[in-house]
Amino acid sequence: MAASDSIHDGDFVILDVNGEKLSFVQITPKGKAKIGKAFVPAKALIGLPYGCLVEVTETGEGLRQVARDVPEQAEAPAGSVSRDNRELNDAGAANQQLTTEQIAELRGSGQGGAAIVAALASNSATYASKTEFSQEKYRKRKSRKYCIQATLVQPTARSICETMFLKGPGKIGNLRVDALALLLSFADIGPHSQALVWDTTGGLVTGAVGERMGGHGVVCSVYTGRSPGQDTMRLFNFPEHVRRSMHTALLAELQHRLDAPAAEQPSGAAQAASEGTNGHPAPGGFGAGSEAMDIDNEAAAQAPDEFMHSLQHSKEAVALQLHDIWWREYQVLPFRTHPEMNASQPGGFIVTGIKIGS
Helix, strand or coil: CCCCCCCCCCEEEEEEEEECCCEEEEEECCCCEEEECCEEHHHHCCCCCCCEEEEEECCCCCEEEECCCCCCCCCCCCCCCCCCCCCCCCHHHHHHHHHHHHHHHHHHCCCCCCHHEEEHHHHHHHCCCHHHEEEEEEEEHHHHCCCEEEEEEECCHHHHHHHHHHHHHHHHCCCHHHHHHHHHHHHHCCCCCCEEECCCCHHHHHHHHHHHHCCEEEEEEEEECCCCCHHHHHHCCCCCCHHHCEEEEEEEEHHHHHHHHHHHCCCCCHHCEEEEECECCCCCCCCCCCCCCCHHHHCCCCHHHHHHHHHHHHHHHHHHHHHHEECEEEEECCCCECCCCCCCCCCCEEEEEEECCC
């Protein structure tokens, strides 16, 4: 949830390079953004709208915004037979009529990478006889070399989770985007919610909760150790009114205040117990005298099934369920719709239940 739909100084942006690589970049006056093998000034992205497509110039030192090419998908006539590659003769460089010198002239003339890729395709002896799927792979392969383009993706809970999962899933506890969505759904997070979050994903879950609330509600993120460890939160580009609704609290201190009866607390302690670390009200229902399920490090380290059984034995919750998450992407093309060959490993387990209050 950025302050606007355009990029500003200090914002974080996700670069989707040629649809194959995702990376974060912060926009600073002296910073550099790596797109492919080129390093371009990050300030060149200021003012551009999220979702637009940019291309590295021929010099490799600048950017220009280009129109997105959306090919029209024509419906195949009834009874038609799709092309296949059985008759293709893979003769390597002999199939390309353009010489290296001619390609260099095209690049030197200032034509964009898309024009060069189109010229290579039109001068290929086998391109026209390839299947649509093979043609797409051919264009992508040539684009890696001659047409370095990047889509400016707005950081959201989904895009941040997908990018971090591809770059280093261990930093977010191997939390996949479908598991994150399921967590938010089971927790019934929305505007005017009051959420207590124990986040060990660097702030990804807390940020996702804050994004759904949009500043209308209160989020309290509890932590153990010396610091909250919420570096991922800054990637969301939250505006000020959303940041004001988000707070952190040390878990041990919060539990101590919840367990202490309000009558036994010194004057002003009850009010302090219901305030977050930023001096703003903490989530209602988590103030002094309210009840909370006992949480400790040993419980957090338990296997999901053991944790579920411990809740059943203690009778602290009902309607307990253990969810196993599975995800597989599909390729959707005419005559070639099938699951992707590579599938992600299981996305972990989620234990859900309804706490019993006295």
